[in-house]
Amino acid sequence: MGILSDVPTRSAPHGFWRRLLRSPNGVVGLTIVLGLVFCAMFAEVLAPHNPSKMGTGGRFLPPGGDFFLGTDEFGRDMLSRILHGSRITLLVGAVAVGISLTTGMLVGMIAAFWRGWVEAVLMRSTDVLFSFTETLIALSFVAVLGPSLQNAVIAVGVAGIPFYARTCYSAALVETSKPYFEASIAAGAGPARLVFVHLLPNVLPTMIVVATLGVSTAILAAAGLSFLGLGAQPPTSEWGYMLAGSRDYINRAPWLMTIPGLAIAITVLGFNLLGDGLRTSLDPVERR
Amino acid sequence: MWRFIGTRVAMGALTIWVTTMLVTLLIHAVPGDPVQIMYAQSQGTTPEQIEQVRRSLGLDRSIPVQYLMYLERLFQGDLGNTIRGGQPVLEVIMQRLPNTLVLAVASMFIAIVIGVPIGFLAAYREGTIVDIGLMVLAIAGISMPHFWLGLMLLFFFALELGWLPVSGNGPMNLILPALTLGLSNAAIFARLTRSSMIDVMNQDFVQTAFAKGLPKAIVLRRHVLRAGLLPVVTMMGLQFAFMMGGAIVVENIFSWNGVGRMAVEAIFQRDYPIIQGFILTFSVVVVVVAIAVDALYAVLDPRIRRA
Numbered sequence: 074m075g076i077l078s079d080v081p082t083r084s085a086p087h088g089f090w091r092r093l094l095r096s097p098n099g100v101v102g103l104t105i106v107l108g109l110v111f112c113a114m115f116a117e118v119l120a121p122h123n124p125s126k127m128g129t130g131g132r133f134l135p136p137g138g139d140f141f142l143g144t145d146e147f148g149r150d151m152l153s154r155i156l157h158g159s160r161i162t163l164l165v166g167a168v169a170v171g172i173s174l175t176t177g178m179l180v181g182m183i184a185a186f187w188r189g190w191v192e193a194v195l196m197r198s199t200d201v202l203f204s205f206t207e208t209l210i211a212l213s214f215v216a217v218l219g220p221s222l223q224n225a226v227i228a229v230g231v232a233g234i235p236f237y238a239r240t241c242y243s244a245a246l247v248e249t250s251k252p253y254f255e256a257s258i259a260a261g262a263g264p265a266r267l268v269f270v271h272l273l274p275n276v277l278p279t280m281i282v283v284a285t286l287g288v289s290t291a292i293l294a295a296a297g298l299s300f301l302g303l304g305a306q307p308p309t310s311e312w313g314y315m316l317a318g319s320r321d322y323i324n325r326a327p328w329l330m331t332i333p334g335l336a337i338a339i340t341v342l343g344f345n346l347l348g349d350g351l352r353t354s355l356d357p358v359e360r361r
Numbered sequence: 362m363w364r365f366i367g368t369r370v371a372m373g374a375l376t377i378w379v380t381t382m383l384v385t386l387l388i389h390a391v392p393g394d395p396v397q398i399m400y401a402q403s404q405g406t407t408p409e410q411i412e413q414v415r416r417s418l419g420l421d422r423s424i425p426v427q428y429l430m431y432l433e434r435l436f437q438g439d440l441g442n443t444i445r446g447g448q449p450v451l452e453v454i455m456q457r458l459p460n461t462l463v464l465a466v467a468s469m470f471i472a473i474v475i476g477v478p479i480g481f482l483a484a485y486r487e488g489t490i491v492d493i494g495l496m497v498l499a500i501a502g503i504s505m506p507h508f509w510l511g512l513m514l515l516f517f518f519a520l521e522l523g524w525l526p527v528s529g530n531g532p533m534n535l536i537l538p539a540l541t542l543g544l545s546n547a548a549i550f551a552r553l554t555r556s557s558m559i560d561v562m563n564q565d566f567v568q569t570a571f572a573k574g575l576p577k578a579i580v581l582r583r584h585v586l587r588a589g590l591l592p593v594v595t596m597m598g599l600q601f602a603f604m605m606g607g608a609i610v611v612e613n614i615f616s617w618n619g620v621g622r623m624a625v626e627a628i629f630q631r632d633y634p635i636i637q638g639f640i641l642t643f644s645v646v647v648v649v650v651a652i653a654v655d656a657l658y659a660v661l662d663p664r665i666r667r668a
Contacts, residue, residue: 098500200372201375201379204372204376204644204647204648204651205376205380206605206606206643206647207606208602208605208607209644212609212624212628212640213636215628216387216633216636217387217390218392220629289504296506296508297506297508297610300610301609313506316506316512319512320512323512323515327516330509330512330513334512334513337506338504338506341504341505341506342500342501342504345500345503349500
């Protein structure tokens with residue numbers, strides 16, 4: 074077999090779904106994430122009230138009764154705000170990770186494929202940015218662009234690039250030294266074929282795991298910026314921003330603090346568990 | 362070993378050099394006129410005053426000249442003056458930096474004291490209900506937003522129970538912020554310690570130690586713990602950077618008078634000299650700590666020490 078046994082399969086590894094559905098982490102994570110996607114897609118139908126309409130109920134109504142999760146300082150329905158917030162949260166996670174993932178993979182694959190000075194320049198700059206830390210990159214971006222949800226998402230996305238580039242680079246480096254890769258160079262495959270047909274599908278499993286775990290990091294970072302007032306602005310029902318507003322009423326209405334915090338924690342937990350489950354079912358070495 | 366440390370120092374110097382350039386460029390990346398924006402909030406600023414500020418910031422010169430001017434002042438320990446109040450930026454930062462460092466070190470201590478024993482216990486009981494339970498706890502800990510944890514600690518310990526002060530800068534005020542940052546990082550240390558210990562326990566030299574009949578306690582202490590803690594030491598550098606980042610949020614919750622709170626205020630007030638100074642200080646601290654941790658690692662690991 075030799076070279077042949079090394080030929081990568083394009084589809085998911087054999088038994089991937091079975092393994093994912095057998096890992097407790099994967100199942101719980103998948104359930105939470107699918108539940109969130111459902112809430113986000115059907116927020117308009119599921120939400121009993123308009124999330125930004127003031128005086129839907131009285132102010133500071135505790136959870137229960139007509140308002141399942143209570144109302145806030147403007148009498149807005151918390152349940153509707155949380156449901157609509159799930160849209161923002163998922164969108165924030167997806168866009169930020171999208172920015173980090175595509176740019177990072179491009180940098181990583183180019184560096185691993187072309188080697189030489191291209192590799193030196195790309196990976197050294199990645200190292201410098203990496204030691205700069207994600208928080209500082211994100212904060213600098215917001216400082217320059219000004220506080221807004223959109224800028225916070227861009228900031229978090231850009232801040233993640235060095236990490237994704239590094240991970241993709243080391244995954245791609247492993248592939249380029251495998252016999253099948255050398256064989257297809259010998260067979261005369263051009264750079265485009267090598268990168269997109271051979272490299273890309275083989276670094277993808279690793280990058281999917283990294284990206285899933287990365288969604289939780291991105292959501293936390295963006296919610297943190299909004300919490301500081303550097304992200305989402307009123308009257309958005311972004312969870313981090315809602316949490317920040319709850320500080321003034323912490324004694325009077327503690328549910329304003331517990332509910333958005335719990336929402337963020339459950340979301341982040343969902344993506345962490347799913348990422349963990351994906352890792353054990355995609356990576357044969359970790360499978361034990 | 363010196364080669365190893367030398368490489369790290371060179372990399373660190375490169376990082377700081379790049380930071381100085383980025384910090385100079387930062388003000389030009391601001392959409393619109395930075396000086397106009399800085400003074401947008403204060404009424405009655407005359408065009409002459411704005412022109413003067415522009416000159417004092419060197420914004421009337423070309424970018425390379427500005428960069429050289431910035432470097433020249435930097436070597437004299439001059440980071441410029443704040444827009445609001447006109448104090449020297451270096452002074453403002455140096456007043457607050459110790460508070461942030463104290464917070465970061467205290468949090469690191471809490472994270473290690475809680476996280477490492479948990480990770481060790483989980484590894485020792487690998488595959489049992491204890492291991493699974495501890496790791497579920499750890500993944501929940503990692504998923505917990507630290508700003509939420511901070512608010513809840515504040516609510517229970519300061520407001521409900523009244524045991525600790527809500528905000529301020531005394532030693533008692535350190536407990537809640539340090540606990541917030543420490544607890545959320547303890548989970549990361551627990552997971553890392555666990556996987557590192559499991560790796561070591563499966564190594565040949567540990568099997569040999571058991572095979573030659575050494576008591577379990579001695580094998581664990583002398584062989585497993587020593588080798589297994591090395592990756593944890595490496596992790597401390599990166600973790601310290603996380604702590605500094607986390608401090609920005611936590612300082613704001615507990616009104617802890619550190620550089621993080623100062624930076625967020627400066628962003629709102631568009632006080633660019635403070636932001637520039639903060640970014641530079643932050644990266645210098647992170648780089649210095651990373652080099653110190655790498656040096657410690659080099660001393661602890663005989664494979665590097667003797668190389």
